Amino acid sequence: MKTSSDIDRKLRERLLLAPRVEGDRLMLGDAVLLAALDGSRALTAGERAALQGSPLTTRRLRTLAIERRVAANDAWQGSHGMLRAADSGAALTRLATDDGFWRLHFVDSGGARRVILQLMPEAPFAARLLRGGTLLRVLDGAGAEVLAGRLDLDGECECAWPFADDPAAHFQQRGAVFCVQPQPGPQP
Amino acid sequence: MRLPGTRYQEPGWEQVRKLLGQCSLDVFSRCDVDALLAQGDALGVYVERLAESLHAASRSARAQAAGNSYGDSVVELALLLVYELAARPGDFDAFRTALPPAHARGEALLRKKVNDMFALLRDKVDADNYQAACGRPCSPNRIYAYRMLDTAYGELARLFAGWREHHAQVGAILGRGLDGALPIEVRQLTSIAGCRPEWILRWSETLERFTGSPGPLHTRSKRFDSLKGNAGKIGEMLLEIGEYEALSANRDRDWLQDLDTSAAWIEDYWRVLDESHAAATPGPDLILEALQDERDVLDVPAPAAAAGEDDPVAMLRAESVSLPPGFVLAAGAAQDPASWSARMLAGDTLAVRLAVYARLLGLDDDSYPDAWRDPATGQLPTMAQLAALDAVSLPTLRKRRDAAIARLQDATSKGRIT
Numbered sequence: 001m002k003t004s005s006d007i008d009r010k011l012r013e014r015l016l017l018a019p020r021v022e023g024d025r026l027m028l029g030d031a032v033l034l035a036a037l038d039g040s041r042a043l044t045a046g047e048r049a050a051l052q053g054s055p056l057t058t059r060r061l062r063t064l065a066i067e068r069r070v071a072a073n074d075a076w077q078g079s080h081g082m083l084r085a086a087d088s089g090a091a092l093t094r095l096a097t098d099d100g101f102w103r104l105h106f107v108d109s110g111g112a113r114r115v116i117l118q119l120m121p122e123a124p125f126a127a128r129l130l131r132g133g134t135l136l137r138v139l140d141g142a143g144a145e146v147l148a149g150r151l152d153l154d155g156e157c158e159c160a161w162p163f164a165d166d167p168a169a170h171f172q173q174r175g176a177v178f179c180v181q182p183q184p185g186p187q188p
Numbered sequence: 189m190r191l192p193g194t195r196y197q198e199p200g201w202e203q204v205r206k207l208l209g210q211c212s213l214d215v216f217s218r219c220d221v222d223a224l225l226a227q228g229d230a231l232g233v234y235v236e237r238l239a240e241s242l243h244a245a246s247r248s249a250r251a252q253a254a255g256n257s258y259g260d261s262v263v264e265l266a267l268l269l270v271y272e273l274a275a276r277p278g279d280f281d282a283f284r285t286a287l288p289p290a291h292a293r294g295e296a297l298l299r300k301k302v303n304d305m306f307a308l309l310r311d312k313v314d315a316d317n318y319q320a321a322c323g324r325p326c327s328p329n330r331i332y333a334y335r336m337l338d339t340a341y342g343e344l345a346r347l348f349a350g351w352r353e354h355h356a357q358v359g360a361i362l363g364r365g366l367d368g369a370l371p372i373e374v375r376q377l378t379s380i381a382g383c384r385p386e387w388i389l390r391w392s393e394t395l396e397r398f399t400g401s402p403g404p405l406h407t408r409s410k411r412f413d414s415l416k417g418n419a420g421k422i423g424e425m426l427l428e429i430g431e432y433e434a435l436s437a438n439r440d441r442d443w444l445q446d447l448d449t450s451a452a453w454i455e456d457y458w459r460v461l462d463e464s465h466a467a468a469t470p471g472p473d474l475i476l477e478a479l480q481d482e483r484d485v486l487d488v489p490a491p492a493a494a495a496g497e498d499d500p501v502a503m504l505r506a507e508s509v510s511l512p513p514g515f516v517l518a519a520g521a522a523q524d525p526a527s528w529s530a531r532m533l534a535g536d537t538l539a540v541r542l543a544v545y546a547r548l549l550g551l552d553d554d555s556y557p558d559a560w561r562d563p564a565t566g567q568l569p570t571m572a573q574l575a576a577l578d579a580v581s582l583p584t585l586r587k588r589r590d591a592a593i594a595r596l597q598d599a600t601s602k603g604r605i606t
Binding site for chain 2: 005006007008009010011012013014015016018019020022024025026027028029030032036037039041042043044045046047048050051052056058059060061062063064065066068069121122124126127
């Protein structure tokens, strides 16, 4: 067994959270941290230095960031995407959802077409979906199932392409849209 | 008592404290204490040996017992506290300074000083945990004050429950004479949130009359100065304890688990730094003022001495066996050379790399490949074994390990790693 990215992830988290500074205190208020997290107000240079010098404030940022991600995940009901004009013509190899959190890859291996759903790691709900083993479905514009399954540890799910015509033609004929959805109903 | 983020404020703490005392004495019994403490890296050596002793004792009943209601075991909490100590040299220096010369100390005194060190440390750690969890400033002394109030409430509830036999004292707490019927206050008191602050004040005020020793709010100590006569502040704190107790009793465990295990927040941290680098908001800086926590008057009495220690737990000491031949090759091959940490540590020996992992993630982590583990213990090799691998002294290995950690630290806190 090779070391996994798991170690690096844990290591980085520990490196950020383990240091202790004598007399450390909360240097930035929640309002400043939340505004930096949602991108509405970047930190000033002085605030950035204060954050980097205060492990306690970094830990507070962690709590807020995780709460934000949990909330975003709870709110995720699905992502939509469409076939762009530029996607027609040449063989279709990739589609992305409008929110940028999902990609569909189409590969042709020896005549057998396959479709791969990929979750982008920056998606706020990524950690939860990966851990939760949520059942996901990809539907075309007519509501037919393109793919269904659970993500593997790399955030991917792969199936055989289930239709006779090629992906570009298939999506074109069905409104040139698709969506990724969590399967409703009980989860494991 | 539970508060947001705290880990060390429930009855299981007693066992954590005892395990730390037991294993510290184990460490001290197998070395010259003064020689150990005189070393330049005494803290590093102590932490390392204490962690090994804790691991060796980790299968005992005490170690496996629940240390709090969040599912942390006694040994897990003890190890976490040891690693906290490693990051706080000031606390260890205070311990060294407080230790009398060898001829003037016995085992009991040594144990008491260890107890004192960890008892202060747990409140520091929980004050930090509280601040990280809820974003409100908190000092170790404030944690101590919450605990005093929680204990006082427990005592008051006990008196209320036995109001017939304690009718004089209950009457003094309620501030009125009792006529022999069940007082309505006794019937209504069901949680700390419903405890009136005046009762706590009167309980403390009259404690000396009933027990001979003054109540915590009526000693000459300055520790609780800000609470003395301050029903408003006491009421707020009682309510906070009660509300969180109710909340945490109903809380979805899975959600707590998520908070603890998700490392995806690091992406957010780096993005916040990147965006500030790219387009920092022009000043002024909105940095919080340092609040002088009025409770933080340093008049810290040593925590109550340990009660009688119960019977010694048999120590399952992993013998320090030599590593199997081929360990270096197999362990080296088990690391993905393309991983971030492998690249960052490429210039270090395998022994230094494993020492880094052991220091940061502990001797045992489920992300370690089997080839890194000593078959005799199922854990990473000890520092002594690793030093032997590199044929260097322990201090040299520690120095190299700490230099490597500093490099990683620097890279991580600067921002995104590619």
